[in-house]
Amino acid sequence: MSLARVLPYAKELLESVIHEGDCVVDMTAGNGHDTHFLAEQVGPSGRVIAFDVQEQAIEETKRRLQAAHVSEWVDLYHESHIHVGARLFEEQRPIRAGVFNLGYLPGSDKSVTTTGEETLEALGALLPVLVPGGLIVLVIYHGHIEGRKERDAVLDYVSLLSQQDYAVLQYRFLNQQNNPPFIVAIEKKLKKQIND
Numbered sequence: 001m002s003l004a005r006v007l008p009y010a011k012e013l014l015e016s017v018i019h020e021g022d023c024v025v026d027m028t029a030g031n032g033h034d035t036h037f038l039a040e041q042v043g044p045s046g047r048v049i050a051f052d053v054q055e056q057a058i059e060e061t062k063r064r065l066q067a068a069h070v071s072e073w074v075d076l077y078h079e080s081h082i083h084v085g086a087r088l089f090e091e092q093r094p095i096r097a098g099v100f101n102l103g104y105l106p107g108s109d110k111s112v113t114t115t116g117e118e119t120l121e122a123l124g125a126l127l128p129v130l131v132p133g134g135l136i137v138l139v140i141y142h143g144h145i146e147g148r149k150e151r152d153a154v155l156d157y158v159s160l161l162s163q164q165d166y167a168v169l170q171y172r173f174l175n176q177q178n179n180p181p182f183i184v185a186i187e188k189k190l191k192k193q194i195n196d
């Protein structure tokens, strides 16, 4: 057995909770890899809602989804994930899972990056509509200045979530150089787990 690397482990965690027909959210569509993965997990009876602030990311995600024939059950929004609350209200479906792959679009303008402030606002809107047993996975990139601030803001926020209601995991290799990304996963507890 070898320890799962960070990105494959993020997918394993999501796979373990998502079922066909679920409604899930990609908070940072980027090049569309995660949106595509989520669309395959939920299938045509499910729904994926995805956000990105960059036109280039939206276009690349659209292209990837169309090539994979999964675009019909994905709603792509060219706007900040801080609008997630309003979009989910329109959707009127419980949310099983969400993913935040933070930072900037690889190979693109590094000044367009997620920020601690907006990430926390979006997270705060998503947690209440997550179903019990549902999961949010954040992949945190902290090799750049904004990323370090965002890392600290996210860790402070999730460390204070009630133990009664949420289980919060950090998955991180401690001996790798150059600030490799790490995972924070937030599980909303089922009623029977609340005393765990």
Ligand code: SAM
Pocket (backbone or CB within 6 Å): 027, 028, 029, 030, 031, 032, 033, 034, 035, 051, 052, 053, 054, 057, 079, 080, 081, 082, 101, 102, 103, 104, 105, 106, 112, 113, 114, 115, 118
């Ligand atoms: N999940 C992507 C994939 O599978 O290819 C990678 C995401 S990339 C690391 C981060 C993305 O977050 C960038 O495309 C960037 O434009 C986007 N972003 C930055 N701020 C955002 C915001 N407030 N709301 C939504 N997306 C944002």
